[in-house]
Amino acid sequence: xxERFAGKWVxxxxxxxxxxxxxxxxxxxxxxxxxxxxxxHHITQNGDEMDVNVVATGQxxxxxxxxVGNNFTETEVNGEEAEVSTEWDGDTIKETHKxxxxxxxxxxxxxxxDTMVLHLESPKxxxxxxxxxxx
Numbered sequence: 152x153x154e155r156f157a158g159k160w161v162x163x164x165x166x167x168x169x170x171x172x173x174x175x176x177x178x179x180x181x182x183x184x185x186x187x188x189x190x191x192h193h194i195t196q197n198g199d200e201m202d203v204n205v206v207a208t209g210q211x212x213x214x215x216x217x218x219v220g221n222n223f224t225e226t227e228v229n230g231e232e233a234e235v236s237t238e239w240d241g242d243t244i245k246e247t248h249k250x251x252x253x254x255x256x257x258x259x260x261x262x263x264x265d266t267m268v269l270h271l272e273s274p275k276x277x278x279x280x281x282x283x284x285x286x
Contacts, residue, residue: 155261156194158194158286159193159194159285160194161189161284161286168185168271171278172228174277175227175253175274176253184209189208190281192267201215201216202214202215221237222236227248232250234248234249245258246259253274255272266285268283
């Protein structure tokens with residue numbers, strides 16, 4: 152798998168993200184803030200080892216370190232702790248986020264060498280995209 156996802160990525164556009172957040176129990180104020188926040192993913196990858204630093208202007212970012220195929224925990228934007236399972240699905244990385252109140256999926260895909268797409272599916276089936284461009 153090499154280092155396909157390695158690099159710095161900046162959010163280019165979102166599709167259906169507000170509805171996704173609403174269905175993940177995120178309040179209106181945080182959803183409104185998400186519309187104007189610039190987001191970057193700084194990724195270091197060594198095979199299955201992932202180090203993802205999410206930088207968001209005006210908001211607390213997050214840092215994830217994990218090995219694809221294993222689990223990790225993180226705090227979701229709605230404040231709940233999530234157990235996150237990860238796996239390779241072809242050339243994509245699939246994450247399943249489970250909290251006490253909901254489960255959603257995130258699939259990290261390289262559309263081309265300069266475009267990374269995060270495909271999100273809410274508990275109610277809303278499909279959202281976060282499209283990033285290589286910096």
